[in-house]
Amino acid sequence: MFSRREFLMAATATSALLGSGMAGSWSRLMAQQSLTEDQLLAMDPKGKLTLVHITDIHAQLKPLYFREPSINLGIGEVAGQPPHVTGADFLKLYNIAPGSPDAYALTSEDYVALARSYGRMGGLDRIATVIRRIRAERGDDNVLLLDGGDTWQGSFTSNATLGQDMVTVMNALKPDAMTGHWEFTYGTDRVKEIIDGLPFAFLGSNIYDAEWDEPAFEAWRMYERGGARVAVIGQAFPYTPIANPRWMIPDWSFGIKEEDIAAHVEEAIAEGADVVVLLSHNGFDVDRKLASRVDGIDVILTGHTHDALPEPVIVNNTLVIASGSNGKFLSRIDLDVQDGKVTSYAHRLIPIFSDVITPDAEMSALIDEVRAPYEADLQRVLGRTESLLYRRGNFNGTFDDLICQALLSERDAEIALSPGFRWGTTLLPGQDITFEDVHNACAMTYPAAYRTAMTGQMLKDILEDVGDNLFNPDPYYQQGGDMVRVGGMGYTIDPSKSIGERISAMTLLSTGEAIDPAREYIVAGWASVNEGTEGPPIAEVVEAHLSKNPVVVLPDNQSVKLAG
Amino acid sequence: MTITRRQMLGATAGAAVTLAFLPRLALAAAQSTDEAIMAFTKGATPTEGTVSLDTPEIAENGNTVPVGVSVDSPMTADNYVESVLILADGNPNPAVATFHFTALSGVAEAKTRIRLAKTQNVIAVARMNDGSVFIDRKEVKVTIGGCGG
Numbered sequence: 001m002f003s004r005r006e007f008l009m010a011a012t013a014t015s016a017l018l019g020s021g022m023a024g025s026w027s028r029l030m031a032q033q034s035l036t037e038d039q040l041l042a043m044d045p046k047g048k049l050t051l052v053h054i055t056d057i058h059a060q061l062k063p064l065y066f067r068e069p070s071i072n073l074g075i076g077e078v079a080g081q082p083p084h085v086t087g088a089d090f091l092k093l094y095n096i097a098p099g100s101p102d103a104y105a106l107t108s109e110d111y112v113a114l115a116r117s118y119g120r121m122g123g124l125d126r127i128a129t130v131i132r133r134i135r136a137e138r139g140d141d142n143v144l145l146l147d148g149g150d151t152w153q154g155s156f157t158s159n160a161t162l163g164q165d166m167v168t169v170m171n172a173l174k175p176d177a178m179t180g181h182w183e184f185t186y187g188t189d190r191v192k193e194i195i196d197g198l199p200f201a202f203l204g205s206n207i208y209d210a211e212w213d214e215p216a217f218e219a220w221r222m223y224e225r226g227g228a229r230v231a232v233i234g235q236a237f238p239y240t241p242i243a244n245p246r247w248m249i250p251d252w253s254f255g256i257k258e259e260d261i262a263a264h265v266e267e268a269i270a271e272g273a274d275v276v277v278l279l280s281h282n283g284f285d286v287d288r289k290l291a292s293r294v295d296g297i298d299v300i301l302t303g304h305t306h307d308a309l310p311e312p313v314i315v316n317n318t319l320v321i322a323s324g325s326n327g328k329f330l331s332r333i334d335l336d337v338q339d340g341k342v343t344s345y346a347h348r349l350i351p352i353f354s355d356v357i358t359p360d361a362e363m364s365a366l367i368d369e370v371r372a373p374y375e376a377d378l379q380r381v382l383g384r385t386e387s388l389l390y391r392r393g394n395f396n397g398t399f400d401d402l403i404c405q406a407l408l409s410e411r412d413a414e415i416a417l418s419p420g421f422r423w424g425t426t427l428l429p430g431q432d433i434t435f436e437d438v439h440n441a442c443a444m445t446y447p448a449a450y451r452t453a454m455t456g457q458m459l460k461d462i463l464e465d466v467g468d469n470l471f472n473p474d475p476y477y478q479q480g481g482d483m484v485r486v487g488g489m490g491y492t493i494d495p496s497k498s499i500g501e502r503i504s505a506m507t508l509l510s511t512g513e514a515i516d517p518a519r520e521y522i523v524a525g526w527a528s529v530n531e532g533t534e535g536p537p538i539a540e541v542v543e544a545h546l547s548k549n550p551v552v553v554l555p556d557n558q559s560v561k562l563a564g
Numbered sequence: 565m566t567i568t569r570r571q572m573l574g575a576t577a578g579a580a581v582t583l584a585f586l587p588r589l590a591l592a593a594a595q596s597t598d599e600a601i602m603a604f605t606k607g608a609t610p611t612e613g614t615v616s617l618d619t620p621e622i623a624e625n626g627n628t629v630p631v632g633v634s635v636d637s638p639m640t641a642d643n644y645v646e647s648v649l650i651l652a653d654g655n656p657n658p659a660v661a662t663f664h665f666t667a668l669s670g671v672a673e674a675k676t677r678i679r680l681a682k683t684q685n686v687i688a689v690a691r692m693n694d695g696s697v698f699i700d701r702k703e704v705k706v707t708i709g710g711c712g713g
Binding site (some may be wrong): 474 | 580623625
């Protein structure tokens with residue numbers, strides 16, 4: 001880890017390169033050639049009420065590297081609209097100086113160099129400090145802390161403890177409510193067991209009993225904060241039983257159900273709510289559409305698609321707030337409430353620079369305690385990477401390339417498929433690859449790496465299906481992941497086409513031959529949603545591959561071509 | 565409210581006749597959807613609105629997709645919903661169910677579950693006692709699934 005002094009020097013050097021004339025809220029900090037905790041937290045307060053939003057932590061307790069995507073295409077009306085803006089365009093849109101802390105936190109531009117300067121981000125002990133300071137500044141009774149879910153899954157320790165490490169640590173942060181998605185992959189019984197013991201609300205207005213179509217979870221709750229009545233409606237990931245195994249939660253049915261949200265908004269207002277908040281795991285585009293169709297929501301705290309936006313997007317008088325993922329950010333929203341209405345707001349997306357924000361000592365101790373039984377395993381070095389390993393991006397991620405290589409070689413397959421998850425941490429060139437790092441990319445409760453025969457037609461159908469989940473022009477039909485990653489096969493995709501017409505030029509890379517729709521290919525993959533999938537856990541497959549190939553060097557992946 | 569087997573079979577038989585004269589199956593299915601609607605509306609072209617379908621955007625399980633329908637109507641002796649026809653335009657027999665109502669039904673609402681083998685439109689057509697007809701249409705996607713982030 002960088003010492004404070006080294007960090008300041010790095011910031012100074014970057015600043016000197018850039019000179020003056022930088023715009024954006026953090027250029028001022030750059031001009032001072034340093035970052036401090038006070039500066040990261042400073043904002044002009046508004047009103048009495050403060051919402052604090054964190055989401056998609058994916059069980060990351062410790063500071064980490066997480067590279068934002070360089071490709072995140074928007075289709076139809078949202079083309080070129082946030083969050084479908086990346087790299088230099090993002091910097092321009094938000095007036096952020098290249099090389100600044102903001103540029104490092106929010107984009108993939110010059111990522112490796114900036115990561116070396118600015119260091120890791122996140123860490124729930126740093127987040128604890130930020131939350132403690134916001135509560136101290138605003139008053140305990142005026143702050144609502146809301147967790148958007150995807151909190152309990154994504155690490156070796158969360159898997160090993162069935163989410164308990166995260167539950168223990170999050171409880172110490174004292175949230176007021178949460179909703180969920182990957183939480184449900186621990187299965188009905190475990191989810192119920194945890195929720196029964198939570199000292200705060202688990203809200204899911206869109207979860208119903210699958211047989212009787214009756215509400216299965218508490219839909220919303222009223223809070224008195226900052227002199228206002230604040231209704232928080234919970235919206236779990238609508239496609240959990242489709243994107244994840246339905247057999248693990250057979251009794252629960254989900255869906256977007258916007259009429260139900262509208263009904264809850266009306267109920268809340270009838271019960272005297274001054275402020276209506278939707279704590280959502282819908283994904284950004286779904287929530288943007290929902291905000292345009294359902295009146296009366298003051299704030300949507302959105303999650304699932306892992307977007308970090310430095311400003312709210314305002315739709316139909318609703319503030320849509322995107323707070324990033326993996327503990328890299330936390331949003332603070334101050335609301336001035338007058339006569340039962342929100343009259344003004346202030347917002348800050350607070351980047352958690354782990355070398356700048358002082359860890360909360362009690363939380364550091366608690367994190368060490370929950371990790372202690374596994375610490376020796378976690379630190380075990382399996383290899384070293386000479387390439388940047390990351391996952392985010394619509395079509396490729398180098399960490400997924402590594403996983404696909406492992407599947408091809410260890411499972412003796414012609415083609416490998418790896419899901420387009422958006423969680424999973426980043427490793428810089430020269431870093432060791434530890435047991436923990438591999439599990440950060442693979443940790444889940446249905447990890448079996450299958451090996452099966454699929455026809456060329458079936459492979460095309462899968463690519464078309466996933467492509468439509470990502471690029472359907474109607475956000476309500478989008479599931480929010482990225483394109484399935486493919487090893488051993490190349491293809492061309494035109495996202496603007498419709499299902500059945502997006503994918504072309506499928507090619508078996510080993511021979512250069514076109515994929516034959518009628519021929520069967522040996523395919524290895526993981527994370528099948530089908531019950532009874534057989535095979536070794538994917539982390540073991542990657543570990544076995546690394547034991548034979550301990551130095552990872554990955555060329556640029558050119559196998560997916562973009563058309564249209 | 566009841567589903568008449570006889571009416572369903574009638575619509576299906578009509579579709580089968582059409583099928584024999586058309587060269588392409590897909591076209592035949594679309595045709596039979598239209599024919600089933602026309603048979604139900606007695607030739608009138610339905611207007612959008614008044615009737616609304618409640619379906620999932622993406623089916624969790626294509627074998628049992630919940631479908632709800634409701635019609636905005638006072639349901640009085642002079643002004644009520646007579647019948648609602650539910651169709652799935654990608655099914656071999658598109659007409660899936662017909663619900664009959666009277667003014668004594670109180671509200672014109674019904675729920676059922678249908679099987680959808682692939683992505684297709686679910687259609688509801690409502691016929692009022694004065695012969696006016698209304699339609700709603702929702703696409704329900706049936707996916708392979710499995711890659712959410």
